[in-house]
Amino acid sequence: xxxxxxxxxxxxxxxxxxxxxxxxxxxxxxxxxxxxxxxxxxxxxxxxxxxxxxxxxxxxxxxxxxxxxxxxxxxxxxxxxxxxxxxxxxxxxxxxxxxxxxxxxxxxxxxxxxxxxxxxxxxxxxxxxxxxxxxxxxxxxxxxxxxxxxxxxxxxxxxxxxxxxxxxxxxxxxxxxxxxxxxxxxxxxxxxxxxxxxxxxxxxxxxxxxxxxxxxxxxxxxxxxxxxxxxxxxxxxxxxxxxxxxxxxxxxxxxxxxxxxxxxxxxxxxxxxxxxxxxxxxxxxxxxxxxxxxxxxxxxxxxxxxxxxxxxxxxxxxxx
Amino acid sequence: xxxxxxxxxxxxxxxxxxxxxxxxxxxxxxxxxxxxxxxxxxxxxxxxxxxxxxxxxxxxxxxxxxxxxxxxxxxxxxxxxxxxxxxxxxxxxxxxxxxxxxxxxxxxxxxxxxxxxxxxxxxxxxxxxxxxxxxxxxxxxxxxxxxxxxxxxxxxxxxxxxxxxxxxxxxxxxxxxxxxxxxxxxxxxxxxxxxxxxxxxxxxxxxxxxxxxxxxxxxxxxxxxxxxxxxxxxxxxxxxxxxxxxxxxxxxxxxxxxxxxxxxxxxxxxxxxxxxxxxxxxxxxxxxxxxxxxxxxxxxxxxxxxxxxxxxxxxxxxxx
Numbered sequence: 001x002x003x004x005x006x007x008x009x010x011x012x013x014x015x016x017x018x019x020x021x022x023x024x025x026x027x028x029x030x031x032x033x034x035x036x037x038x039x040x041x042x043x044x045x046x047x048x049x050x051x052x053x054x055x056x057x058x059x060x061x062x063x064x065x066x067x068x069x070x071x072x073x074x075x076x077x078x079x080x081x082x083x084x085x086x087x088x089x090x091x092x093x094x095x096x097x098x099x100x101x102x103x104x105x106x107x108x109x110x111x112x113x114x115x116x117x118x119x120x121x122x123x124x125x126x127x128x129x130x131x132x133x134x135x136x137x138x139x140x141x142x143x144x145x146x147x148x149x150x151x152x153x154x155x156x157x158x159x160x161x162x163x164x165x166x167x168x169x170x171x172x173x174x175x176x177x178x179x180x181x182x183x184x185x186x187x188x189x190x191x192x193x194x195x196x197x198x199x200x201x202x203x204x205x206x207x208x209x210x211x212x213x214x215x216x217x218x219x220x221x222x223x224x225x226x227x228x229x230x231x232x233x234x235x236x237x238x239x240x241x242x243x244x245x246x247x248x249x250x251x252x253x254x255x256x257x258x259x260x261x262x263x264x265x266x267x268x269x270x271x272x273x274x275x276x277x278x279x280x281x282x283x284x285x286x287x288x289x290x291x292x293x294x295x296x297x298x299x300x301x302x303x304x305x306x307x308x309x310x311x312x313x314x315x316x317x318x319x320x
Numbered sequence: 321x322x323x324x325x326x327x328x329x330x331x332x333x334x335x336x337x338x339x340x341x342x343x344x345x346x347x348x349x350x351x352x353x354x355x356x357x358x359x360x361x362x363x364x365x366x367x368x369x370x371x372x373x374x375x376x377x378x379x380x381x382x383x384x385x386x387x388x389x390x391x392x393x394x395x396x397x398x399x400x401x402x403x404x405x406x407x408x409x410x411x412x413x414x415x416x417x418x419x420x421x422x423x424x425x426x427x428x429x430x431x432x433x434x435x436x437x438x439x440x441x442x443x444x445x446x447x448x449x450x451x452x453x454x455x456x457x458x459x460x461x462x463x464x465x466x467x468x469x470x471x472x473x474x475x476x477x478x479x480x481x482x483x484x485x486x487x488x489x490x491x492x493x494x495x496x497x498x499x500x501x502x503x504x505x506x507x508x509x510x511x512x513x514x515x516x517x518x519x520x521x522x523x524x525x526x527x528x529x530x531x532x533x534x535x536x537x538x539x540x541x542x543x544x545x546x547x548x549x550x551x552x553x554x555x556x557x558x559x560x561x562x563x564x565x566x567x568x569x570x571x572x573x574x575x576x577x578x579x580x581x582x583x584x585x586x587x588x589x590x591x592x593x594x595x596x597x598x599x600x601x602x603x604x605x606x607x608x609x610x611x612x613x614x615x616x617x618x619x620x621x622x623x624x625x626x627x628x629x630x631x632x633x634x635x636x637x638x639x640x
Contacts, residue, residue: 001346019346021343021344022344022346023341023342023343023344024341024342024344025341026341026342027449030351030483031356031483032356032486033483033486034482034483034485034486034487035487036351036354069488069491071490071491106347106352106436108351108352116426118486119490119493120491129346150475150476151476152473152476153470153471153472153473153476154470154473154509155512156469156470156471156472156476156488157487157488162354162488163351163484163487164354164482164483164484164488165484166352166353166438167353167355167356167477167483168389168390168476168484170355170440171388171390171440173439174440189474189476190510192475199438200438268438
């Protein structure tokens, strides 16, 4: 693991050590006030055994955007990238070749002052840990369109990859799971009229042959997979709209048969198709599409990630 | 400190140990997904040297209400109360007599699974730590009426005393401090039209001789000091309204000279008077009142807390 501590206004000497526990004080600031930010990344192995990251600078930049909102000092981009490279180079033998296999990489930062003053910490611990993984979700999922709970507020920190955005999702998700779903589609906190984001994923709708996803905002994570799919869609000549999506529009499109697909996107699962969505007491099934966009984009992205296709956007990053 | 661990569906044997650090894994669930809830309480010493808590069952109940929203198992109320009593009895020599002196007590619970699965932890650590304190704030404060950032959403967990509610406040508060204020008055996330809560306190407005405070909701903490002041106001024959408060109403009342006082309430500071509030680029001063409600309620509450007055509500709790 990689570790770097912040105190007295600066980041100290970073080091890579074996993965090991560390001592904390019960008054550790993050336990009480949740100043904590993370990223999720993956490294992939190609058929020749070379190891690749996918758009690492995007994660690094977002990490610092998240940190700013949580009043955590930014971590130097160059040190961050070099830490990733060194750590992955050390751990790359854990990565299996083949679709779905990867090294999951978790950079995170936590507030480490040892007192419970309700303000920003003066000390932080930045760490990167990693672990070999296979696909996060498998198959398609059933999602519930949430009508009571909310994930985030305008002016809040929903766009940040901060621990507190996850803490609030577990209880509503548990209720959804008890009702037979796997995830929630979050709606706006005002009227629950707009479809915004799914559990830990951004969400795309395909109506006819147009892709639609919510614009990023205070409330919505600026997903790197999301962004990549929009770019790939444009390259493929598929219309991709970033705009507010009314629940009513989706219900009507389903009724008319023009709602072809819904899928979630994120680093963990790349793309997860939705087979069924639930709204109030009804459930709505989606037919499998012969020309599934979810499958197509998953193929396009993983071909780039696993170095099986040309990388016209320059998204791959070779780990030496 | 008091410590009790949860695993395999139940709370294990609790114990009281010396205050000491403990080992954690870098993948400790709370570092990544913020499942953490706390309470803030105080124990007071009277002139005869006896030690008192103030409405401890209210904190215990709220702790479990917060935990439920964060999908954390509830902690048995009777064990909680007995833990508080035993720990305070051990630590009571640290408490000084006299106004403002107290033992600050911090019960908290954190998610302790050692992996970064994005769901509710199966293991938790419940702890109570404490420390002697004097008054948290002193004197009156300048507050900024926030017009961009938000603390919480409808359907969110703003009512819970959860770590993630504090993490998001530090950055906007830092901006306010740079502008010459000490705290923020949070407004609704939709139009920033309604005045809701201050930093770590509930907020009261006095127009003529009527007290007004926001009703509790998904977004607003059900403060115990808040609740106590409403009860005391009713006992004193002072009109206390729990209703939505429009910023515009407060600006107009200030203009007409009928806005007499604003004050924040919370365990840490009991009551903190506001001397000035800022809205957009203007600041609005409040005159000191001869018959200050802030002073009167602070006296009434601290007289009960320090056993200097009759306790007609039964709020005091003797620690034996």
